Amino acid sequence: MILVKGKVVECVGDEMMAIIWEKIKYKLILPYVDFGKNLEVFDLTLENRVIYGDEIVLDAAKAIKEAGVGIKCATITPDEKKCEEIGKVLRSPNHIIREYLGGIILREPVICENIPKIIKSWVNPIYIARHAYAGNKDVHEMCIEGKGQLKLSFVDEISGVQTEKIIAEETKDGVIGATFIEEYAIRAFARGSMEFAVEKCLPLFLSTKSTILKNYDGLYQRVFQEVYENEFKSRFEERGIFYNFILIDAMVAKAMKSKGGFVWAMKNYDGDVQSDFVSQGFGSLGLTSSYLMTDDKKVIQTEACHGTVKNHFKKYLRGEPTSTNPIASIFAWTKALAHRGQLDKNEELVKFTEIVEKVCIATIESGCMTKDLAAALKNNEFESMTENDYLTTFEFLDKIAQNLRSCMILPKMNI
Incomplete structure (x- = not known):
């Protein structure tokens, strides 16, 4: 035993x-x-x-x-x-x-070897690195009944200063959802994804839709780039691998045409959806x-x-x-x-x-x-x-x- x-x-x-x-x-x-x-x-x-x-x-x-x-x-x-x-x-x-x-x-x-791949071009594994929380999986929802104004607000704990953003000046009968993630959590996600890519000796791609969610998804894009430049670039280059950011819709098309052989980092919900796509693609x-x-x-x-x-x-x-x-x-x-x-x-x-x-x-x-x-x-x-x-x-x-x-x-x- x-x-x-x-x-x-x-x-x-x-x-x-x-x-x-x-x-x-x-x-x-x-x-x-x-x-x-x-x-x-x-x-x-x-x-x-x-x-x-x-x-x-x-x-x-x-x-x-x-x-x-x-x-x-x-x-x-x-x-x-x-x-x-x-x-x-x-x-x-x-x-x-x-x-x-x-x-x-x-x-x-x-x-x-005997299980046929649905996506025939995938000869090498594709590894999904999915953020464990936040995003669509952690949305706070509220139903809106009646007519009124919608806004986001943040109150600074130290100064007491309140920052507001108007979502809709006049709206009625609907639903609102909001999510939040702290920068340190994205930084930890970036480090974990890059460590995994180094371990597998494979290139790493991050995919978000930062052209639409310029602040939320843009923060992922910026933090990943900073962590790569400051902490991982030399380790990647020593192994002959690289890191790239690609918009998620373009990356889906790229993945389908590829031979595989990379690590694909995504936010929580995006990773949930695409991991099923990748798993089924492999059989x-x-x-x-x-x-x-x-x-x-x-x-x-x-x-x-x-x-x-x-x-x-x-x-x-x-x-x-x-x-x-x-x-x-x-x-x-x-x-x-x-x-x-x-x-x-x-x-x-x-x-x-x-x-x-x-x-x-x-x-x-x-x-x-x-x-x-x-x-x-x-x-x-x-x-x-x-x-x-x-x-x-x-x-x-x-x-x-x-x-x-x-x-x-x-x-x-x-x-």
């Missing part, structure tokens, strides 16, 4: 991914890894959040920051209708954790690893980049077979444990995570896969697929577990 020397925080989630999460833990992790008393579990199921509110999520975030490592299963963010049903307004667990930890969200494609949302990293690299919180797969959960509850891709959740475990191993200089743990990832890829490349990947081999012609073309959720996990056993040179276990 491989001993885990430092604390790991596990966040349990909802629906189909929660079912898969437990299978991953007991089939692929616990037969080989001994956490001892170093695994702290937080129940972030919707049922538990209804009881304890968002405070339980904040407690998990604090524990992750203290431990330096967090692993999170996909969770439900209740919409307005669901909040009315449960009698409580609950925020997105992801947003609460990201807001507390700060940093950047990094998304990497898991490339399997599947299920073949993507996602983790939040603080700018000092001391804390990593991993997760699957997709939701709870509600439609598959309904089938599961009816006793029907499902074929849900677990790779993103498996890589959530491996990326987190790899960081724990690096923090503790635990080479055995790091090596184990590398083996698990290689086994997952080799299993898919051997032809054993879930329905979403099998469909990609048939140009997504689902109507022509039969049950012989793919494995069910649990058959696929069993196959990975079987292949992992043969790689670990351990006695076979009843798992």
Whole structure:
């Protein structure tokens, strides 16, 4: 057994991914890894959040920051209708954790040679560096009823001077949204993105729409350029890489025509949208690893980049077979444990995570896969697929577990 020397925080989630999460833990992790008393579990199921509110999520975030490592299963963010049903307004667990930890969200494609890319020209990975909070994901909203004047105002704490900007002289019956981010947070985002580009030895692009949001997006553009010129330019040039700013609409077109092989930094919501585009372009949302990293690299919180797969959960509850891709959740475990191993200089743990990832890829490349990947081999012609073309959720996990056993040179276990 491989001993885990430092604390790991596990966040349990909802629906189909929660079912898969437990299978991953007991089939692929616990037969080989001994956490001892170093695994702290937080129940972030919707049922538990209804009881304890968002405070339980904040407690998990604090524990992750203290431990330096967090692993999170996909969770439900209740919409307005669901909040009315449960009698409580609950925020997105992801947003609460990201807001507390700060940093950047990094998304990497898991490339399997036999899974065809939708965007054929992408021969090299594209890494998304997404700001962890603010932007459209952190908008403060207010409904406007009646007729009146709209304005933004800021009161200086020391001088008491108030600065105002009129949004509309005369308006009625609508909605207003406002967001704010401090410059230090953008500077930390810039440093984190550039450190990652240096680590990967790849060029870095920042994309915003600074021609429209001249102050908000313009601040991102200015700060990134300053950090690059003052702190990273020589390190980039030593490695033969570069940093460029490109407007986001132009960058989307450039990315589609490219061969890949770069890091793409974006604000929170932009990164959310484009990371799905990139993941699908490489073959599947299920073949993507996602983790939040603080700018000092001391804390990593991993997760699957997709939701709870509600439609598959309904089938599961009816006793029907499902074929849900677990790779993103498996890589959530491996990326987190790899960081724990690096923090503790635990080479055995790091090596184990590398083996698990290689086994997952080799299993898919051997032809054993879930329905979403099998469909990609048939140009997504689902109507022509039969049950012989793919494995069910649990058959696929069993196959990975079987292949992992043969790689670990351990006695076979009843798992």
